[in-house]
Amino acid sequence: MRHPHTRTTRRRVLGALTAALLCTVGLTAPALAAPTDEPASPAPADEPASPALADGLALTPPMGFNNWNSTGCGADFNEAMVKGIADLFVAKGLKDAGYQYVNLDDCWALPARDANGKLVPDPARFPGGIKAVADYVHSKSLKLxxxxxxxxxTCNDAGFPGALGHEYSDARQFADWGVDYLKYDNCNNQGVDAKLRYTTMRDALKATGRPIVYSLCEWGENKPWQWASDVGHLWRTTGDISDSWGSMLSILKQNLPLTPYAGPGHWNDPDMLEVGNGGMTDTEYRSHFSMWSIMAAPLLIGSDLRKASAATFDILDNKEVIAVDQDPLGKQGAVLSSEGGRWVAAKEMRDGSRAVALFNERGSAQRIATTARAVGLPAAQAYTLRDLWRHRSYNTAGTxxxxxxxxxxxxxxxxxxxxxAKNPPAVELGLDGGSLVEAGKAVSLTSxxxxxxxxxxxxxxxxLTGPAGWKVEANSPTTSGALPTGRALRTRWTVTAPKGTATGSYDLTLRAAYRSPTGVRAESVLPLAASVVVAPPSGSSYLGDLxxxxxxxxxxxxxxxxxxGESGAGDGHPITVGGVVYTKGLGVHAESAVEYYTGKACETVTADVGVDDEKDAYGTVAFEIWAxxxxxxxxxxxTTAMPAQPISADVTGAExxxxxxxxxxxxxxxxxxxWADAKLSC
Structure with a gap:
């Protein structure tokens, strides 16, 4: 649950202090797991996952809410908020869609235990105590x-009490309060073996006799997918997610290969949903929700539903997408291809169908394709294809x-x-040509x-339609009496943005209206973006100024x-790599991509690159230039131990x-x- 940048340093420092203190009294510290930056990866075939718990819990991925991503430890995290979320689950139909758990994160307790070693709920945040909150949530037929x-x-800097050494007492309190779900984090663990720490709490929860879903949040550091399926019901596979495309993408890539380890009662957990928190577009949030569902991931809402937009509720309440996540067969989707950022992932469903995600990693539109046979369906004359976001069905010959x-x-x-045959045929739309437009200049496109x-x-x-004031003209036929299987209607267009149009992204929409042989009306819609750009200046320019x-x-x-600086714009510091300070450049955080329009008029990109000195010894990155x-x-x-490295690329003729x-x-x-002293020569 914690920002991975801060918790790593804090954990290792505390582990070292503990070892030193134990040595002063003649004791031996538990072996501290060696720091590792190895990527998350599946175990070899001869290392199967452990058997799942046989307690009947979490047979589909847990669905619910967690406050951390929207409130953290802010004053807004309190009893009234929790009850309000439960009310909204009912009022907005989220309960009917399958959302069940209303989960409290850190900061619910006082910083010290009572004289009997018991946890004490913060009376300012939870004046009625945790049991009263649980009773209210249960009264809505929900779970806490x-x-x-x-x-x-715990992981918060205020240092709320953790459960190490108090597992059975804390588990008993949770059960007595009516808790139904425990998220068990990884901070300040004193180097105690991960399996031992998490297994002890498993046994403590079991001893209470209360069914409690058990979520292991050890960030994937000890590859829990290889050993934890008989310990907990879900386990974090990565560090913390943030509300950005780069963070979501990085976590997605780490979790996708872990397909063999998920199943009923034991799930890979790539962290909570950021849908609605404002750091991504609705298109990106739909991708986030789609890919978490194709991965059979827990769906824990991380936005404040009291402030959520209609678009956010539309995403979170899409029952057809939720059905993919909640399919009782319990298989995580597998990647079939990912070349060029064009991802195809397919998930086998209990009824024999396949859920298929065509996911575009890149910052411009791309055609992504597969076949019914490739996703595992048997040979057939035709197939039914259901679009789960547009809620429409079509027939396809297999593409x-x-x-x-x-x-x-x-x-x-x-x-x-x-x-x-009762469905209209699927009509695929495409638009080839320049999506980059210089104001006042016509661009040719072909649909x-x-x-x-x-x-x-x-x-x-x-x-084809564009923004108000744009000129969009068809230069060839826009209609056809009939299109047999595999045949296409091609139309040439010219698109012109008015002179003086500001740089930025503008919406274009391509539509095809048609009928099936039985007269059923159908429509295909392709939303696209055109970017109004300006040609770069001649000579050498700093990329930080363009x-x-x-x-x-x-x-x-x-x-x-x-x-x-990781938060708002302008919170960074002077660019410093290997002790050298640079006045110009770009400061980024992996995974990162920055695109520039060069208009086929530039020759070279140069920079000195490296990890900024402001970070600790664990940063590792790699730089690439694409044309x-x-x-x-x-x-x-x-790494942080290395001085800046020069990088140079010939980008002649690139747009x-x-x-x-x-x-x-x-x-x-x-x-x-x-990207220190990054320059573009044109």
Whole structure:
């Protein structure tokens, strides 16, 4: 639950102090696990996961709410908030959609135990005590969760009491209060073996006789997917998520390979949902929700539902997507392909269908395609394809394909059944050509509407619309009487943004209206973005001074000419690598990408790169330069112990240059990276 950058340092310091204190009285400290930056990865085939608990709990991934991502330890975290969330679960239909747990995170207790060693709820936050809150939540036919740590203190800097050495007493209190779910964190663990710490609490919970779902939050450090399925019901596989595309993407990539270890009663947990907290777009939040569902991940809402928008509720309450997550077969989706940031993941469902996610990692639209056979369906004349976000069904001859908007996900459910003919054919839309527009200059585009169904699409009509004031003209036919399977209607267009249009992203929408052979009306819609850009100046320019097309970042925003501060814009410090201070550059945090429009007029990109000195010894990153989708320069993995490294790339003829920083393969922990003195020559 804690920011991985702070908890790593604090844990190791406390472990060292404990060892020193024990040695002074002639005792031996427990062996402290060696620091490791190894990436999360599945065990070899000869290391199977342990058997699952046989207690009938968490047979599908837990669904509910946790306050941490929206309130932390703020004053707004209190009894009234918790009761209000329970009320909203009922009033907004979230309970009916499957959300069940209302979970308290850190800061619910006083900093000290009472004279009997018991935990004491904070009377200012919870004047009625935890049992009263649990009773209220139970009165709504919901369940209550609570939090503590497998250490002497929790992860909060205030140092609330942890459960290490108090497992049976604390578990008894939780059970007596009516707690239904325990999140057990990893801070201040004094180097005690992870399996021992978490197994002791498992036994303590079992001894209470109360059914309590047990969530292990040890950040994936000891690969719990290999040993914890008979210890807990879910286990964190990564460090903490933040409300940014880069963070979500990094965690997604770490959790996706762990498919073999999930199942009924034992789940990989890539951390809570950030949907609605404001750091991502609704398109990105739909991807977040889609991919957590395809991974059979716990769905724990992390936004304050009292302030949530209608769009947030629409995402969280999508019952067709939730059904993918909650499928009783309990399989985590597997990655079939990921080339070029075009991800295909498929999940086997109990009814024999497949849920398929077409996920676009990149900052521009991409076509992503697979087939019914490739996702594991048997050969058939045709298939039913259900779009789970548009809530519409089509027939397909076997192709599963879409042009997926930047950072978007198309989530479908495909089945081989005999009812496919009642649905209209799937029509795939595409738009080729420049999505980069200089104001006042016409750009040529070509749209395609392709029949992917087994039946013909009839009376097809396509349209392309742009913002008010933009000129959009068709230069070839926009209609077709019929499109047989595999045939396409291609239309040429010119698009012109008015002179003086400000730089930025603008919406375009491509539509195809058509009918099935039985007269059923259907429509395919492709939302896209066009970026209004300006040509870079001639000569040499610092990239920190130029406008960018787009950015993604692991923590906080990309910073111009300062380091990354992880929170709001402008909170960075002077860029410093290897003791050298730079006045110009970009401060980022892995996973990060910064795109620039170069208009085929530039030649080189140069920079000195490295991990900023402000971070501890655990930061590891790698830098890449891409030109129009081709990697043209890269470094190896760089650490805080290394001075700045020069990087240079020939980008001659490229329209777009992308600066990428990866996490070095070990997750985003202290990965403050600098593009120092980064220059573009044109």
């Amino acid at each position: 969760g609570i939090y503590t740590s497998a250490g002497t203190k 599963i394909a879409a042009t997926v908007p930047a950072h978007g996900t198309v989530l479908v459910r495909v089945s081989a059944d005999t009812r496919w 395609t509407a392709t029949d992917r169904g087994r039946t013909p699409a009839q009376r097809v009509a396509v349209s 406008p960018w097309l787009s950015t993604t970042n692991g923590w906080g925003p990309v910073e111009r000419n300062t380091s990354n 129009d989708g081709t990697k043209v320069a890269s470094t190896g993995v760089l 777009v240059v992308r600066l990428v920083v990866t996490d070095g393969g070990d997750g985003i922990n202290s990965d403050h990276a600098d």
